[in-house]
Amino acid sequence: MRRIYLDHAASTPIHPEVAETMLSVMQGHFGNASSVHSFGRDAKRLVNGARDDIATALDCRAEELVFTSGGTESDNLALFGTAAARADRGRHIITTAIEHHAVLHSCHRLEKQGYEVTYLPVDRYGMVHPEQVQDAIRQDTILVSVMYGNNEVGTIQPIEEIGSITRERDIIFHVDSVQALGAVPISCRDLPVDLMSFSGHKINGPQGIGALYIRKDLNIEPTQYGGLQERKRRAGTENMAGIAGFAKAVELAVSQLPERKQHDEHLRSSLLNFLEKSVGSGCFHINGGSSKQLTHIVNISFPECDTETMLMNLDMEGIAVASGSACTSGSLEPSYVLEAMNLPQNILRSAVRFSFGLGNTIEEIEYTAQKVGTILDRIRKNR
Known part of the structure; x- marks a missing residue:
């Protein structure tokens, strides 16, 4: 059976060069x-060299x-570490309703x-606006945490504008950039x-x-x-192979x-074009769809078919996609991100996330769109 992986927002296959780098470390370094x-x-030189390389790529200091x-863990360290360090200055935190669960x-x-948290709402595109942050700031606000790009609908937030506001007020600004x-x-x-x-593991590197x-x-x-280790900020023996692979x-x-x-962008536009041919433009709805969008994520609802049915049928065809929501007691719950966007129930309960990456082809995208059309046709005939 043909197997197609369209869930790169969850985890990505390791790039061959990354695997080669990691294998070299595992075979040659154990100190x-x-x-x-x-x-x-x-071992120390290897870790420091990897840190230098990442710092260069991200335009920051290695330290x-x-x-x-x-x-x-990065999100946890940012939030708990900041809250503890600034508790004497205040106990108010601002975030959004659509953050990853690691933040929420x-x-x-x-x-x-004992901390107070303000959860900012988003608009129908999944966007939080800078003036919302400005209005939510109090005298005792110590931290603002806003993700760069949403992992379910791909909306990119106005990070620079929000950061300018927090910097003026000497408030710590944390950004979850895992998907970005x-x-x-x-x-x-x-x-x-x-x-x-x-x-x-979101960029074709190792998990963990x-x-x-x-x-x-x-x-x-x-x-x-x-x-x-880590200048006393994170104890624990360094994961050398993981660090080298990450770099x-x-x-x-x-x-x-x-x-x-x-x-x-080509895969995304092709999927939408193929769906128009196989399903019909009036039979699916794009969730999010802001002009500021992560190009590798597209969240689509098919109102004629609930999410779980679509996921299971696509999986039976060898196609891996996601709902973007947590699985609880064996049943899929509506996405809290889409709920925060105030989308209708028929859209909430039929949403599917497609996310692209290394190895995906136009042929795979066309095949997927055809299978979605076949599934919807089967549902219509069985009504």
Whole structure:
């Protein structure tokens, strides 16, 4: 059976050059980077070299990067670390209703610890507006956390405008850039951002590795303790192979960004064109669809077919897509992101996320659109 992977927003296949880099490290390096002997020094050089390479690609200082286990830990460290470091200045945090659960669940935990959180609503495109942030700021606001690009509908937020507001008020600004890395140009030096989260497995790197950018001279409290690694900000023996693979993935993602964007735009437009032919333009609805959009994500509702039925039928055809929502007790719940966008119930309950990446072809996209049409035809006949 033909197998087509259109769920790159969830995780991506490892790039062959990344796998080669990691294998070389696993076969040739086993020292602990904290050891003082030659094996440890070799490991330390490898970690520092990878950090330097990522810093160059992201336009920041090497010492501003902390390696983590991925985007979730980076988000957690940013929120809990900032909240603890600035608790004496206030206990109010601002975020949005459509953040990744790594941010939302962290905020829920902070609320239990006595912090107040304002969850900003979004418009029908999934956009939060800078004036909303401005209006929500209080005297005791210490942190604003807004994702760069949404993982479900792809909407890109006005990060520069929001960052200008927080910088004027000396409020820490955290940006979850897990989906944006490799999809939009990122310069940590130029953006008015204090903390930025990244993850390896979204850019054809390994799972279980990521980084948190922490602006120079910004103090945050660590969330795990043990050794003195990462300048005392994140204890734990370094994942050398993961770090080396992550560095290679970042290098490839940043250097190949224009080509990837063009390829993803072509796949996206082709999918919509093929769906018009196989389904009919009036039989599907694009969710989000803002002019500022991550090109590798398109969220589409097929009102004649609920999400679970479409996912299962596509999976039976060997096509992997996603709902973008969490699975609870074996049943798919409507997406909290789409709910925050105030979309109608028939749109909420029929949404499917297609996300493109390495290895996808126009032929695969055409085949997928044809299968969607076949599924909808079968549903219509069985009514």
